[in-house]
Amino acid sequence: MHEVLVNALIKYYEMTTEILILLLLLFALESVFLPVARRLRLQADVTSRSSHNAATETGGGFIFFVAALVMTAFHLDETMGFRGYMPMLAGAAVLFAVSMYDDLCDLSPVFRLVVQIVVVAYVFSDVAVAGHYDIYLLILLCGVGFINGFNFMDGVNGMLAAYSVVTLATMLLLYHQCQWRWGAEVPELLIVSELVAVFVFAVFNFRHKAICFAGDVGSIVLGFFIVWLTVSYIILTADASIIVFLVVYGVDVVFTILQRLFRGDNILKPHRLHLYQLLVNNRCVSHLKVSVGYAAVQFVVNCGWFIMPGRLKWTYAIIVIVTLSTVYLSMKRNLMKN
Numbered sequence: 001m002h003e004v005l006v007n008a009l010i011k012y013y014e015m016t017t018e019i020l021i022l023l024l025l026l027f028a029l030e031s032v033f034l035p036v037a038r039r040l041r042l043q044a045d046v047t048s049r050s051s052h053n054a055a056t057e058t059g060g061g062f063i064f065f066v067a068a069l070v071m072t073a074f075h076l077d078e079t080m081g082f083r084g085y086m087p088m089l090a091g092a093a094v095l096f097a098v099s100m101y102d103d104l105c106d107l108s109p110v111f112r113l114v115v116q117i118v119v120v121a122y123v124f125s126d127v128a129v130a131g132h133y134d135i136y137l138l139i140l141l142c143g144v145g146f147i148n149g150f151n152f153m154d155g156v157n158g159m160l161a162a163y164s165v166v167t168l169a170t171m172l173l174l175y176h177q178c179q180w181r182w183g184a185e186v187p188e189l190l191i192v193s194e195l196v197a198v199f200v201f202a203v204f205n206f207r208h209k210a211i212c213f214a215g216d217v218g219s220i221v222l223g224f225f226i227v228w229l230t231v232s233y234i235i236l237t238a239d240a241s242i243i244v245f246l247v248v249y250g251v252d253v254v255f256t257i258l259q260r261l262f263r264g265d266n267i268l269k270p271h272r273l274h275l276y277q278l279l280v281n282n283r284c285v286s287h288l289k290v291s292v293g294y295a296a297v298q299f300v301v302n303c304g305w306f307i308m309p310g311r312l313k314w315t316y317a318i319i320v321i322v323t324l325s326t327v328y329l330s331m332k333r334n335l336m337k338n
Contacts, residue, residue, distance in 0.1 A: 063121050092221055095116065161202035
């Protein structure tokens with residue numbers, strides 16, 4: 001592990017100029033975007049289903065896609081030769097365009113869902129071509145579900161930024177560990193670009209009073225990138241125990257969907273039933289405390305996975321899922337009672 005970290009630091013030290021250019025560019029674009037968003041009234045208004053108490057500019061997450069494009073331009077030869085990267089980037093471009101339009105002029109939730117299904121189905125079509133139809137359907141279901149669930153994070157200040165930093169940093173370490181198998185650095189380049197973009201976004205969002213939200217254009221695209229990185233690693237190594245890297249938020253999403261289905265709610269409509277929403281809205285816990293709490297728990301879980309010997313990783317994942325599910329249901333029950 002120590003050698004992996006040293007090699008990573010050396011590599012990214014050599015990329016200092018690229019990272020600095022990307023950082024300054026994204027910060028400038030975000031700063032210019034805010035007055036434009038204000039003029040276009042691109043705002044997340046306060047409603048009975050929102051967790052913020054003042055109209056706030058949204059769409060600031062457009063830099064997540066821009067970051068991927070810039071890093072692709074820096075390393076065009078590598079990315080062009082990497083199977084699966086360009087279809088992924090094309091899918092991200094479609095999600096970016098549709099989500100940006102949705103932020104400007106509300107689209108039908110059904111239309112958005114259909115687009116997401118088509119994109120995920122296209123990007124991972126190699127799995128179906130190989131004849132693994134059961135795995136393909138599972139990827140389709142879980143991938144689209146995660147992307148939509150990830151979108152709800154954006155309503156709480158700092159949640160998307162804090163959780164994404166932990167997840168992306170973990171993915172970066174993960175890909176460094178298996179570099180000898182992969183034989184390419186493209187996924188790492190994508191992760192680095194997204195980490196830079198998330199840090200820039202955090203400057204405007206990780207505050208008691210957020211300056212802007214990511215919007216669908218940010219959360220949907222970033223969620224899609226995380227799905228691609230996760231599924232690509234699982235296909236590469238046949239090790240699905242890394243789902244534990246998304247378990248803290250995943251448990252919240254799955255049980256909230258089940259709760260809403262049981263209540264007969266339309267699961268495509270906004271709501272305030274996630275645990276973090278209840279903590280913020282019902283218990284008046286600080287947005288940033290909830291955001292850091294989710295990220296911290298996920299960080300501890302991720303560290304545990306790296307410590308576990310290979311033969312025990314699935315056992316660890318199952319124990320974590322069961323434990324977090326039990327804690328989640330207990331907290332949720334108490335909050336709903338009150």
